[in-house]
Amino acid sequence: MINISYDIKEYRKQLFDIVNDGNVIVELGCHVGNTTKLILDKFDNVKIIAIDNSPEAVGKMEKLADDYSNLTFISGDVRRHEILLEAFRLTQSCDILSVDLGGGYHPDTVFKVFYIWSSTFKPVHSIIRNKGLVDFCNSAVVGCEDFKSHEGHLESYIDEGIPPQIKEFELWTPSLREK
Template identity: 65%
Template sequence: MIKVSYNIKKYRNQLFEVINHGDTIIELGCHVGTTSRMILDSFEDITLISVDNSPEAIPKMDNLKNEYDNLCFIHGDVRLHDVLSLVFKKTQSCDVLSVDLGGGYHPDTVFKVFYIWSSTFKPKSTIIRNRGLLEFLNSTSKSDESFYSSEGYLESYKNEGIPPQIKEFELWTNSLK
């Protein structure tokens, strides 16, 4: 199942609807850990891998990491292949993929990140917070073609494991060069 929302409360509610005890969760865009803490406070027996590139995340997430043994924080850019590889070394799959990158900005980047990460980790559920994607979805008319994924990734992606580095990543932003 893949859900897209923009409202932070709806996004968090959707996360709590799909998280189960014992799950492995990859959280992309944890920022200072507000949602991370809510997850960790509610589920003692999950594994949470949180990734964020913002400098503000480092002290807050390091403090949170000291409080919870089941949290792994990685300071890095989720668009970089090395960051994807680092998370893949920690776990080759996840139950829930949580994507909150900028809330309303860059739906194309959010979709690319979702596609690469979800096709790599094959989550049961993906929750995405992005206004641009939600606006796009709500503005489309239904096609008579039937393509549907019941998992948290696009089932048309058949390959296993981590994909090769994608040259297109270099085009996303100057900060990646």
């Protein structure tokens, strides 16, 4: 299932509805860890890999990672290949992909990040916080094409990898699995 919301309260509600103990969560855009801490406090047995590139995140997220052994923080830009690879070395799949890049980023960037990370990790659930995507979904009329994914990634693209024209990344997802 792929959930899209904008309001932070709705985003967190949707997230808490899908998280279960034992889940592996990859959180893109954790900022200073407010949502991360809520998850860690509510669920005893989750593993979170949280990533953010904002300077405000570093100190607070490193302290949070010191306090919780089931949290790994990566300081970096989720659009960069080496950050994707670093996260992939920690876990090669996840139950939940959480994408909150401030909610106000342009939907094309957020969708690209979602597509690349979900193609790599094949999550069962994804949750995306972005105003532009909510606006798009609420304004769109779907034609007769019958594409629908029941997982947290786009199943119609399951193993096609990352298009080479996406300049931020230099790999295709199947090549990650060969290393």
